[in-house]
Amino acid sequence: MTLLTLTQITRDFHLRGGLFGGRRVLRALDGIDLEIARGETLSLVGESGCGKSTLGRIVAGLQSPSSGEILINGKPALRGKARARQIQIVFQDPFGSLNPKMSVGALIAEPATLHGLVSRRDAPQRVQELMRLVGLRGALAERFPHELSGGQRQRVALARALATEPELIVCDEAVSALDVSVQAQIANLLQDIQKKTGISLLFISHGLSLVRHISHRVAVMYLGRIVEQGEAEQVFANPLHPYTRALISATPEPLPGTGGNRLELEGEIPSPLALPSGCTFRSRCPHATERCAAAQPPLETTGHAAACWHVDSLPEYAPRQTTPPERMRAALDLYRSAAARRTPPLEETIN
């Protein structure tokens, strides 16, 4: 069942102009159509500045679109507190969003009491429940944000987001600043919570491998538009758009002998104030033709689709070698089964 429907979402920023005081318009989002189902993880990927956070903030109701429609459960999205209860957002730097003077317990209790979901008397009980859900030891309730590790702080932010029992959480680079080991812990946790609660996730990240691992569907963005979307498995196994192929090819793989033979993307993302005509990717696309400059390629919104005029005539995708060597796999299996045998399972966070 569809939880969230975005139709033709556009967002402009009006910038105070340069030397002559003129106003310039930056189109951060340009006609976004997107659906998220209940219990689904949809990921947004793309380079810095392509509009991921802007879209995330619009979904969470922290910013309004310039035009377009947002439906939640088929009805026009509510605003303010009512929206916040349905949709929560977790950011990259939880330090910024956690009041340093409040204890972990008070921080986690705050959203639930603010929304009138628990009485003051029942709050401690609810805090303990939420802490258990995000894998934090109950004793940490007494501590303050600066006494926590980055991963623990991100768990607190997640517990706060879960406190209102939202239907969707937007995770805007929520794990990007953490060590890979902690990223994996939090990603496991998100999947676990999703299984338990049926919550939907809008996962914003530039880490393609993690996205591939945890998403049901993926939307690839370039300069304010979605250029490819589909089931994660299909998009990664057979990327259609030249940009998606370049992104995948640029991601380093932890396997021997993977250096070199990359699909290099020339240049950097163009300024959003001076967009190329037609397909905005054409300034970096090795397959661009005259047609690409003439008009913007459309995107089908169902199934696995890409916005590219030449999608049917591109060279066949040559997937990269991704099987680990035998001995590495055997060692990882050994590690995995040893970890599973440990009681209490090492899964749980210590500290």
Next chain:
Amino acid sequence: MKQMTISKQAGVAAPLFSVENLSVSFATDSGPLLALDDVNLSIHPGETLAVVGESGSGKSVLSLAIMGLLPPTATVKAGHLRYDGRDLAGLDKTARRGMRGKDMAMIFQEPSTALNPVKRIGDQLVEAILLHDAMPKAKAKARAVEALAATGIPSPEVRARAFPHELSGGMRQRALIAMALIHRPRLLIADEPTTALDVTVQAQILDLIRDLGRETGTATIFITHDMGVVAEMADRVAVLYAGRMVETARASDLFTSPEHPYTLGLLGSMPQLNQRGEPMLPISGTVPDLRRMPSGCHFHPRCPFAQERCAEERPGLRALDRGRRSACHFAPLLETLGGQA
């Protein structure tokens, strides 16, 4: 091909730089903190050594120690740094400063702090040039533009006149690389030079560092916590955990047959090495507080293979075959522990 050249170098030449039994501690409010504990490593001309480990494992402290840039609160408790066979301990501050830029240079972890925000990029490069080479200003300017061009910055003459904030993250990082390489240093330290960048820009920067290193024969110490980047860049790898080296091997060996549980944990945290649809295999818990280091093997509270012995007895860095070393009682892991699975 890559491997052949390395084994030749490793076999014949003396190392360009070596770190011997290095221990560094910090005085903190809550007691001394041992950030590096008896670290040994060496690097040959033209070689790329990756240093990998989680946040707080001591990677940046190691690079600052090599550069002679440790803060005053740090004490080198033991050890030697040897450059071209020469012990650097005898050198005073001025002599160390004289080495920076020409003999060794560093690309810092925080690009924003490494560039002067109120000076044009070109002027900063000119300053760096004139620090070691006296020449007319016009000539230095031309060289600055050349250096920017070598990093693939488009229209380098124009960019030379830009202030740091007028450049994208990728271009700023290129400017820093240009600055680090301006005197063709024999040793380059790159401290997480791509962590803040998009993958496409990261790919360009990695290629750039690799190509420039190849052209100039520069030896590179590449610091990262991304095992994917290690696989792309490194000839050899040193894995640091809580200030100690726990494994070192040739990159091709490390990715074929990792021999320390911590290395396995780092690999198991990479989504690519996990079955899709199943939970990943992160390392549980976090890096210990270095002021309250666990007994025995420092990794034991997080290690799935830990046994009683591990909490009591500190494993040394033992030599295995093919020049690999692992600080685990049970290496080689598959042979020693494989029977239990």
